[in-house]
Amino acid sequence: MQSLIDHARTFHQRLSGDRRHLDPLPDGVAPQAMFITCSDAQVIPSLITGARPGELFELRTAGNVIPPYRLGRLTAEAATIEYAVSVLGVQDLVVCGHSRCGAVQGRVRSWTLRSAPTTRWWLLQTHRWRDVPPDDEEEAARSHLVAQLDKLRRYPRVARGLSSGRLRLHGWFYEVDTGVVLNYRRDARGFTPL
Template sequence: MQQLTAHARTFERRCADRAEEFRRLGAGQSPQALFITCSDSRVVPSLITGAGPGDLFELRTAGNIVPAYGNPHPAGETATIEYAVRVLGVRHIVVCGHSHCGAVGALVRGDDLSGAPAVRGWLEAAAPERPHGPARDAGAVDVAGPDLADAVQRHALVQGERLRAYPCVREAMEAGRLSLDVWFYEVHTGAVRSHRPDSGTFQPL
């Protein structure tokens, strides 16, 4: 933590050379994409995409789970998606699963999460709708096991389908204002693959 604090302490001084860029950020935001991914510390959207400040509107949840639309209780995830699409007018959504995912691994293994009831409830909400059949990632190798990589890919596809059920997403896609992609990121290689609906496989970008 000391290293992180030291970096933050000197951040203002190091940004002096980019003063005009940061002044523009103060006027508002117009991100290119909503990037939905896992809370895992090894997954860094700006590192993967090269995005700068203002480029990505991020939603991070355990297991990159997108709650089903229509829950009567307010949810931060739903509000974030709706705000990105209806207020900010993002043109792209990316759902990005990743290798070595602890959340999906817990689902696959059926881990006992009685000591973490909030985590258990969150994951159980995702479990019933896991798709069946392989996603067939062409060439991906996951050191945690190919079965887990395949499960992560199928899980990410389910989240994409849930997004399409959101009225704001469905309407924007039907109007041609919004695209939706599902990615798979390998934390141990840096490889990024995108799902190709025509072949049903994950292929290099």
């Protein structure tokens, strides 16, 4: 923890010579995209995309889980998605899953989540895990990503934006060991290099 504290203390000094990281964006906050991904520390959206401060509106959850939309059910995820689409006017939504995802591994091998019942319950709402082979963790993570995309399409504001063409939805899969980012192609029902 001390190295993180030391870095935070001197952060302003490192940036003082590079004002582009501190200056506001020309038109205020206008993110290019919303980036929904896992809380896993191996996934760093700005590093993957090269985004500057203000260019990505991020939502991070354990296992990049998007809860099913239900009218009257308040969740931080639903509020954050609504804010990005309705207030900030983002035009691109990226849901990014990744290899070696501890949440997906924990769900596929449910015994690993015995000590984390809230996390286990959270992951149960993702999709039908029975259809995922437990011996193929990467396939489980990709299947999980596709399920999150399907749920996001059911959010009313997202559905309206997609049908009008004002909004685009992207499914990315980040391979932690190689740095390769794959893109989900719904028409082909598969992943191709980005």
